[in-house]
Amino acid sequence: MQSIHKPLRSNSYSVPCELCSIGSLCIPLLLNDKLGTVLDRKKSYLKDEILVSKNTEFTRFYIIHSGAVKTYITTADNNEQINGFYLPGDIVGLDCISTKKYNNNIKALTDTSVCELKYEELMSLIEINKNVRDLVFKLLSNDIYNYQKLVLCYSQYKADERLAIFIHSLYLRYEQRGHSSLNIKLAMSRADIANYLGLTIETVSRSLSKFQEKNILSARGKYIVIKNLNALIDLGN
Secondary structure: OOOOOOOOHHHEEOHHHHHHHOOEEEEEEOOOOOHHHHHOOOEEEOOOOEEEEOOOEEEEEEEEEEEOOEEEEEEOOOEEEEEEEEEOEEOOHHHOOOOOOOOEEEEOOOOOEEEEEEEEHHHHHHHHHHHHHHHHHHHHHHHHHHHHHHHHHHHOHHHHHHHHHHHHHHHHHHHHHHOOOEEEEOOOOOOOOHHHHOOOHHHOOOHHHHHHHHHOEEEEEEEEOOOOOOOHHHHHO
16 A cells, blocks of 8 residues: 655655745845845755854854754763754754843754845844744744643653654644654754753663554654654654
8 A cells, every 4th residue: 555645755845945943024125035045045064064163153044955953062071062953944043132142052953055044134124124024923932832842751751762752743833844654763862862852772772662662653764754653753742
């Protein structure tokens, strides 16, 4: 029997401009009504390349076109503490508006393409375009909400629940970008997932094994196939 869910193809790690987080309000396009202006803003980064380092002067946002990035700080013992993963369509840098500097290191998880947007350009549009202003408030609100969920995840949920919530959140984020497949290719390593969720790699592996035994999903390398979406959701409730 043919599956009704399309597989996640390699080009599913990109997003067309109309499906990114700013949607039809392509701010670079609003600044200059030419597609070439948008294309000129795109830059490519190799896997593990640093886009910008913590405490650098904040000058621009990064809108992920393809690939993925993580944001992290370096702790006193020279380890990473990851606090965010950004996928195609996400905008990175909203947390820098108040501090005027990048609060995190931003590193490419895979070969990644971004669309750069200067801070001054966005501020000028906010002053004259209500739709852009509303969009920025919405994105800021989403960032606050996601941070609250992460804090709750650390303080209230067990390991299996944290991982279930994380996998379901990835599914929802790709679904919002037009990728309805239950097949997910993880851009991040299991070590990065463990770091982000406050777990050990061994705990993440054990939880994945439990999910497979219960036929909730299958996991092989960076590929996850959700077999029972409702059961996955129930685990995180």
